[in-house]
Amino acid sequence: MKSNETVVIPFNEAEAVDPDAPLVQVKDLEVTFKTQAGIVHAVRGVSFDIYPGESVAIVGESGSGKSTTATAIINLLAGTGRIFGGEILVEGKDITGYSQDKMADVRGRVIGYVPQDPMSNLNPVWSVGFQVEEAVRANGLASTRKEARERAIEVLKQAGLGDAERRMKQFPHQFSGGMRQRVLIGIGLAANPKLLIADEPTSALDVTVQKVILDHLESRVHEQQAALLLITHDLGLAAERASKLIVMHRGRIVEAGPSLEVLQNPKHPYTQTLIAAAPSLASKRIKSSTVRDDAPVATDIEFDVARLAAKREEEAAALADAPAAIEVTDLTKIYSIRRGNFRSEPLTAVDHISFKVKKGTTLALVGESGSGKTTAAKMILGLEKPTSGEISLMGTHMSGLSRKGLFELRSRMQVVFQDPYASLDPQRSIAAIIAEPLRVHGVSSRAERLARVNELLDQVSLPRSMAHRYPNELSGGQRQRVAVARALALKPDVVVLDEAVSALDVLVQAQVLQLLADLQEELNLTYLFITHDLAVVRVVADEVAVMEAGKIVETGTTDEIFENAKMPYTQRLLDAIPGAGIDWGA
Amino acid sequence: MSRPTPEHYVAPFEGNDIIEIDAKQLPDRRSNLWLDAWRDLRRRPLFYAALIVALVVATMAFFPTLFTQVPPNDNCQLPLGTRGPNMGAPMDGHPLGFTLQGCDVYARVVWGARTSLTVGLLVVAITAAIGIPMGALAGFYGGWVDSFLSRIGDIFFSIPYFLAAVVVMTVFSEHKNVFVISFAIGGFAWASLARLLRAEVLQVKNKEFVLASEAIGRSKFSTLIRHVLPNSLSPVIVSLTVSLGAAIVAEAALSFLGVGLGSNVMSWGNDISEAQTTIRTAPMALFWPSLFLTLTVLAFITLGELVRDALDPKARARR
Numbered sequence: 001m002k003s004n005e006t007v008v009i010p011f012n013e014a015e016a017v018d019p020d021a022p023l024v025q026v027k028d029l030e031v032t033f034k035t036q037a038g039i040v041h042a043v044r045g046v047s048f049d050i051y052p053g054e055s056v057a058i059v060g061e062s063g064s065g066k067s068t069t070a071t072a073i074i075n076l077l078a079g080t081g082r083i084f085g086g087e088i089l090v091e092g093k094d095i096t097g098y099s100q101d102k103m104a105d106v107r108g109r110v111i112g113y114v115p116q117d118p119m120s121n122l123n124p125v126w127s128v129g130f131q132v133e134e135a136v137r138a139n140g141l142a143s144t145r146k147e148a149r150e151r152a153i154e155v156l157k158q159a160g161l162g163d164a165e166r167r168m169k170q171f172p173h174q175f176s177g178g179m180r181q182r183v184l185i186g187i188g189l190a191a192n193p194k195l196l197i198a199d200e201p202t203s204a205l206d207v208t209v210q211k212v213i214l215d216h217l218e219s220r221v222h223e224q225q226a227a228l229l230l231i232t233h234d235l236g237l238a239a240e241r242a243s244k245l246i247v248m249h250r251g252r253i254v255e256a257g258p259s260l261e262v263l264q265n266p267k268h269p270y271t272q273t274l275i276a277a278a279p280s281l282a283s284k285r286i287k288s289s290t291v292r293d294d295a296p297v298a299t300d301i302e303f304d305v306a307r308l309a310a311k312r313e314e315e316a317a318a319l320a321d322a323p324a325a326i327e328v329t330d331l332t333k334i335y336s337i338r339r340g341n342f343r344s345e346p347l348t349a350v351d352h353i354s355f356k357v358k359k360g361t362t363l364a365l366v367g368e369s370g371s372g373k374t375t376a377a378k379m380i381l382g383l384e385k386p387t388s389g390e391i392s393l394m395g396t397h398m399s400g401l402s403r404k405g406l407f408e409l410r411s412r413m414q415v416v417f418q419d420p421y422a423s424l425d426p427q428r429s430i431a432a433i434i435a436e437p438l439r440v441h442g443v444s445s446r447a448e449r450l451a452r453v454n455e456l457l458d459q460v461s462l463p464r465s466m467a468h469r470y471p472n473e474l475s476g477g478q479r480q481r482v483a484v485a486r487a488l489a490l491k492p493d494v495v496v497l498d499e500a501v502s503a504l505d506v507l508v509q510a511q512v513l514q515l516l517a518d519l520q521e522e523l524n525l526t527y528l529f530i531t532h533d534l535a536v537v538r539v540v541a542d543e544v545a546v547m548e549a550g551k552i553v554e555t556g557t558t559d560e561i562f563e564n565a566k567m568p569y570t571q572r573l574l575d576a577i578p579g580a581g582i583d584w585g586a
Numbered sequence: 587m588s589r590p591t592p593e594h595y596v597a598p599f600e601g602n603d604i605i606e607i608d609a610k611q612l613p614d615r616r617s618n619l620w621l622d623a624w625r626d627l628r629r630r631p632l633f634y635a636a637l638i639v640a641l642v643v644a645t646m647a648f649f650p651t652l653f654t655q656v657p658p659n660d661n662c663q664l665p666l667g668t669r670g671p672n673m674g675a676p677m678d679g680h681p682l683g684f685t686l687q688g689c690d691v692y693a694r695v696v697w698g699a700r701t702s703l704t705v706g707l708l709v710v711a712i713t714a715a716i717g718i719p720m721g722a723l724a725g726f727y728g729g730w731v732d733s734f735l736s737r738i739g740d741i742f743f744s745i746p747y748f749l750a751a752v753v754v755m756t757v758f759s760e761h762k763n764v765f766v767i768s769f770a771i772g773g774f775a776w777a778s779l780a781r782l783l784r785a786e787v788l789q790v791k792n793k794e795f796v797l798a799s800e801a802i803g804r805s806k807f808s809t810l811i812r813h814v815l816p817n818s819l820s821p822v823i824v825s826l827t828v829s830l831g832a833a834i835v836a837e838a839a840l841s842f843l844g845v846g847l848g849s850n851v852m853s854w855g856n857d858i859s860e861a862q863t864t865i866r867t868a869p870m871a872l873f874w875p876s877l878f879l880t881l882t883v884l885a886f887i888t889l890g891e892l893v894r895d896a897l898d899p900k901a902r903a904r905r
Contacts, residue, residue: 253595254596255595255597257595262594267594381801382801383797383800383801407803410802410803414802415797415798417797417798418794419794422795423794423795423797423798425795425816425817427816427817436802436804437803440803441802483798486802
């Protein structure tokens, strides 16, 4: 092809392609980002092949370069990112030097893409139908308006929306998260691409929805005989959905191979650590919790989740007759939702729930989004007023408490929130953040506060030098440790952990879980663990309460729930844990 | 070509690969929002240019005698021998020439800086004093407090502040001084600041650290002061630097219209207003005060924009 050739030569489907030749070959890919600190190498010498019809998963923690690799393949690198070296062959042609015009021809038709967050990837001001039609036209699948409409309806139907004609006119906010993601999958597959890249397609969705969406994705990809490149942080999910697994760490591939082989027989120490730390593992290993001693590094890891789980089990018996630290009776919260015209509708967020948490134990309140678990936690923390019902903490009833009484009670219960990036005031130093509860509760001497801050930093295993730093200088795990230290500053009896580890990477999550367990033992803390992640529950909780639509549908000890769930909803939640059916090795 | 069976690849193990799991190391140098902003500003030549102009004007305002030995109103004695075609031309000791009345343009420009800057700073102070509490309380407490305060803001918003200032200055024509003119401008210009802050507070108050502060036991008001407000101030600071420039312009415009400060007060606006009558015979008398006005306003607006960029990590990354 001459360099001044202006005619775009599209990838021709009729072109004879050897079915055994790789569809995409990534060779020694190097991707760099320009930042204030200089050039950062996000991907360093990554090579792999994807064959037609194959499903490949790239697994890694945040910052491992997995998403960057995927976006490099469709040449949509964000911001200052640029392919620095290596090549990407799509059906034998190197696309790294392609112009945007030429690339637009590859996208959609040869490589489809499903983005991460279904909530923000549909434009809220255009109807869903318009957006699907747009995608259909952009891929040259229809020339007339009528054709585009017909094709769009077909796409929505394939996405599993029965009344597609009516749905066409609706706007994204009228769709649930799962429905939106199905529409995006439909758009991604509209032009029959040979490869579909799905970048964390379900990380924003509830587990049960996640399962349905992944099943849908799998069957659609299979139907069209397309290859699938799945980007995920979840080892179990990757192994369940892909035949080939690529584990990335700091921009490099550390291990790759057939999914089951990698999962059951990990060779690289990093993969071994990752598998040991993944909480879903424990759900299988809890009974035989002998820690392998021959693995060179795994033994050094102090936060082996299985060991942790075993320890919990021993303690559970001893705590059977401890007094209740939290007792909730018939707790109800009804919000009134404004509907305009001065009318309002009641919305029952929490519906007559009752539970008890014994001192020194952990109760996990489990549920999907909208189940009312966070509202319940807020009421227990005194951040929301209950509509009816009674909460008592360490024998003190909360209703009828004066402001002062509530203020004093506050010092005995503290909270750690989900997002370590949002829960610390960015303008205060770490010392000021940890000392804030002390200051508010009248520890007036500066020296006293400083001494306590140092003590707390030691307790959460952070260097004392960190006291004068600011939150933006810390990593997610370090920030969450700071949040834990702040919660412990007043020596509380009860700590509410509101999705406290959900935003953390697997390894960091394991570390923080270990820290929480150590602190619980050391300080005889009572935890109320609010989470959507059943796998984590398995390793930290003594008892479990499952919430659905504001009600507690099932309670029991962790073992009872996991081995013998009585309610179909609980069973569904359990089945939805990715990788639950796979025998993990470590 | 046949499809090879996927092999189990294991990367060579580098000893230190996984030792640091929570890998982020503390950088040697400290960093926080304001420090980062300062580091960014320090590297931008435009920042220095704007800063120098602003500092020169500020020095002029505080120590005019450093710049000129000619007293502010030396009865505007036009030196002898300058009448005729060369009227108003510069001469020794009077580098910028004279006005129609025979006043030294350079001296008037130097002495005028004080009025312009005072009005600018006063307006900023008044705008902040009204706008910050209104916006912060409305955004943070919501509900009827928000409705009430925001409607008051909307009322002021609906009155063109310049028109209102003209009316106020006409009513108070007996008491024309920098305070009255500053109130006339600032008293009607705060609504947009309140609106800006309200929007920012609405966003910040939903952050988890605000909930965390309440969970610790801080009162709502104390949370607003300690956590919400400091985190919502950066757009306000930017808006205020821009409004400093705008206030100087407004004062000049009011003076130009004849409803500003009395003709005995020296200000750039007054000078421009007076010089318009001699635009054909002595154009430089109009040019110099206008130039200083433009430079000063430009300097403050530039500073405001640079500070905004420096405070926004995303804007920094784009460059």
